[in-house]
Amino acid sequence: MESRISEKFSELKKDGRKALIAYLTCGYPDMEATYSLVLEAEKAGVDIIELGIPYSDPLADGPIIQAASEKALEKGTNIDMIFDMAGKLREKTQLPLVIMTYYNAVFRYGAEKFLEGCKSSGIDGLIVPDLPYEEKGAISEIAKNNGTDLIPLVAPTSEDRISKLVSDASGFVYCVSSKGVTGKRSGFSEGLADFMESVRKHTELPLAIGFGISNADAARSVKDMCDGVIVGSAIIERIGQGAAKGDVAGEVRPFLKTLRDAL
Amino acid sequence: MEIQNTKSKFGQFGGQFVPETLMNALIELEREFEKAIADESFMEEYRYYLKEYVGRPNPLYFAENLTRKLGGGKIYLKREDLNHTGAHKINNVLGQVLLARRMGKKRIIAETGAGQHGVATATVCAMFDLECEVFMGVEDVERQSLNVFKMKMLGARVNPVTSGTGTLKDATNEAIRDWVANVDDTFYVIGSVVGPHPYPTIVRDFQRVIGDEVKEQILAKEGRLPDYLVACVGGGSNAMGLFYPFADDKDVKMFGVEAAGLGVDTDKHAATIAKGSIGVIHGMMTYVLQDDYGQIMPVHSISAGLDYPGIGPQHAYYHSTGRVSYVPATDTEAIEGFELLTKSEGIIPALESSHAIAYLMKLAPKTSKDDIIVVCLSGRGDKDMNTIMKYVGGESYGK
Ligand SMILES: Cc1ncc(COP(=O)(O)O)c(C=O)c1O
Numbered sequence: 054m055e056s057r058i059s060e061k062f063s064e065l066k067k068d069g070r071k072a073l074i075a076y077l078t079c080g081y082p083d084m085e086a087t088y089s090l091v092l093e094a095e096k097a098g099v100d101i102i103e104l105g106i107p108y109s110d111p112l113a114d115g116p117i118i119q120a121a122s123e124k125a126l127e128k129g130t131n132i133d134m135i136f137d138m139a140g141k142l143r144e145k146t147q148l149p150l151v152i153m154t155y156y157n158a159v160f161r162y163g164a165e166k167f168l169e170g171c172k173s174s175g176i177d178g179l180i181v182p183d184l185p186y187e188e189k190g191a192i193s194e195i196a197k198n199n200g201t202d203l204i205p206l207v208a209p210t211s212e213d214r215i216s217k218l219v220s221d222a223s224g225f226v227y228c229v230s231s232k233g234v235t236g237k238r239s240g241f242s243e244g245l246a247d248f249m250e251s252v253r254k255h256t257e258l259p260l261a262i263g264f265g266i267s268n269a270d271a272a273r274s275v276k277d278m279c280d281g282v283i284v285g286s287a288i289i290e291r292i293g294q295g296a297a298k299g300d301v302a303g304e305v306r307p308f309l310k311t312l313r314d315a316l
Numbered sequence: 317m318e319i320q321n322t323k324s325k326f327g328q329f330g331g332q333f334v335p336e337t338l339m340n341a342l343i344e345l346e347r348e349f350e351k352a353i354a355d356e357s358f359m360e361e362y363r364y365y366l367k368e369y370v371g372r373p374n375p376l377y378f379a380e381n382l383t384r385k386l387g388g389g390k391i392y393l394k395r396e397d398l399n400h401t402g403a404h405k406i407n408n409v410l411g412q413v414l415l416a417r418r419m420g421k422k423r424i425i426a427e428t429g430a431g432q433h434g435v436a437t438a439t440v441c442a443m444f445d446l447e448c449e450v451f452m453g454v455e456d457v458e459r460q461s462l463n464v465f466k467m468k469m470l471g472a473r474v475n476p477v478t479s480g481t482g483t484l485k486d487a488t489n490e491a492i493r494d495w496v497a498n499v500d501d502t503f504y505v506i507g508s509v510v511g512p513h514p515y516p517t518i519v520r521d522f523q524r525v526i527g528d529e530v531k532e533q534i535l536a537k538e539g540r541l542p543d544y545l546v547a548c549v550g551g552g553s554n555a556m557g558l559f560y561p562f563a564d565d566k567d568v569k570m571f572g573v574e575a576a577g578l579g580v581d582t583d584k585h586a587a588t589i590a591k592g593s594i595g596v597i598h599g600m601m602t603y604v605l606q607d608d609y610g611q612i613m614p615v616h617s618i619s620a621g622l623d624y625p626g627i628g629p630q631h632a633y634y635h636s637t638g639r640v641s642y643v644p645a646t647d648t649e650a651i652e653g654f655e656l657l658t659k660s661e662g663i664i665p666a667l668e669s670s671h672a673i674a675y676l677m678k679l680a681p682k683t684s685k686d687d688i689i690v691v692c693l694s695g696r697g698d699k700d701m702n703t704i705m706k707y708v709g710g711e712s713y714g715k
């Protein structure tokens with residue numbers, strides 16, 4: 054059976070469009086806001102949502118997502134609340150939902166129980182930025198068995214590792230745009246195109262570029278190299294600004310539209 | 317090149333839970349480290365600087381007054397406090413910086429809690445003329461201001477880290493993030509037997525000089541191995557350095573002393589083994605203080621160097637096999653240890669090392685006169701004078 058994620062990419066391919074993938078820190082500014090934002094995002098033309106579980110020690114994240122995570126944790130956001138919200142969203146939308154979380158959250162919750170939670174709440178995929186190929190054995194089997202796509206991250210430094218990293222992947226391949234953590238970047242190196250080409254050589258899976266895409270121009274500049282673009286920190290920043298004004302959707306919606314138009 | 321999983325782990329502990337961006341760098345580091353320690357000219361250089369720059373071998377001092385006061389076995393102190401820069405940290409820094417030079421890296425980064433690792437790194441970088449940047453939690457910047465000043469004098473840049481709890485764990489996160497961004501030209505000098513493989517092994521192998529020397533010295537003085545080894549444990553590098561060479565000597569009992577802060581029954585402690593559970597932090601699977609959802613918990617200790625929610629994976633392994641006993645000592649007990657050693661031997665220990673003395677105060681009286689106890693005096697107390705002055709003045713830290 055095709056997963057919701059692969060279905061979405063085939064659909065987009067037919068239309069000749071690139072996927073817009075939006076990252077949200079769950080519980081920022083609160084869970085109700087996250088719930089409404091997912092539905093807003095769908096209306097604005099977002100194709101896939103990454104639901105970030107806020108974590109105390111987000112090693113792969115820059116200051117914007119770190120700060121949002123701290124705030125979400127102060128509000129008491131936890132995994133059960135997020136599964137609960139995903140379940141409720143599933144009653145309203147067929148938008149592919151991907152969880153992004155650090156490995157300790159999965160491990161401590163219990164890998165079996167965590168993936169069961171994904172399945173029963175309608176989560177389609179899982180991204181674990183601190184679980185490289187060498188360590189993923191602990192969950193890849195379970196994920197495969199319950200139909201959750203375990204999405205690999207491939208970095209510009211991966212080089213000879215690329216073929217291995219994508220070999221048994223599903224869903225899509227998360228291509229990290231540049232060295233460093235999440236956050237906004239002013240531009241991308243010319244090496245990005247070469248990097249994307251070398252990933253492309255090793256897999257038929259859709260390729261999404263993430264880390265550092267901060268606006269429509271940046272999205273436009275990379276769209277020909279990939280099948281989808283992931284935007285995180287730039288959205289989180291607007292959520293923050295919106296929260297300060299008391300109108301999160303009003304602040305985020307137009308931004309998502311400009312990204313959509315660029316793709 | 318594929319790494320064997322078994323090589324990267326101690327039982328189930330250790331591993332490489334890091335962003336993919338770092339994986340090739342870790343693989344290269346492992347390869348270069350293995351080549352280096354097998355290369356006699358590299359080791360000769362390392363030993364040269366240990367002797368001529370650090371001041372090794374440092375004494376294994378028979379603490380006669382302390383022995384008399386505590387009324388049990390003979391107490392020896394391994395004097396890491398007499399090293400250049402005042403703690404054991406420099407043994408490891410020297411090894412790693414020599415490795416960095418060998419690998420052609422120009423920029424060095426480090427994290428630090430108490431500042432001893434930061435000062436050691438800044439010192440060795442000054443000597444070898446390398447760019448040095450140190451990450452330090454804002455809370456530690458405040459309580460270890462003397463060390464911050466030293467690092468700056470030595471030409472290092474000190475980056476105060478405000479995220480999270482503003483202590484060692486957050487400084488470590490920040491150093492890892494910096495490394496992810498600058499992995500091509502930057503060498504991350506990690507300060508304890510923690511982090512992703514191969515760091516716990518690298519740091520252990522550069523710190524084992526402590527235990528190797530103790531073995532030689534005690535055989536010369538007593539003609540036999542000690543009965544007990546005691547060392548404080550934050551990440552666990554001074555303890556690992558002392559313990560590792562004795563790991564196969566089954567009759568040697570070993571104690572790692574964790575920081576129990578205001579007590580293990582409060583929520584203000586850093587007693588990872590006593591109160592933690594298995595999890596992942598800073599790229600390694602180990603014991604960690606965390607909640608039911610895997611969020612890392614804030615920790616507390618009067619000593620910035622033990623204020624860490626994790627512990628090196630090899631210690632986690634030794635705990636799981638029972639080879640080493642991990643025991644807690646509170647802030648108050650550490651202060652008692654501090655005062656006892658200062659007054660009885662005229663040696664002012666670091667607050668970290670004072671935790672080892674605190675447990676010694678419980679252990680020694682239970683041992684017999686012909687037992688031999690070796691305590692690792694990991695560092696000297698100069699850096700802690702502010703904290704002690706406040707404490708003596710009635711201000712208890714971190715309430
Ligand atoms: C004097 C001293 N002892 C001990 C430690 C704790 O480190 P470890 O547990 O790695 O030996 C520190 C760390 O800053 C220190 O400065």
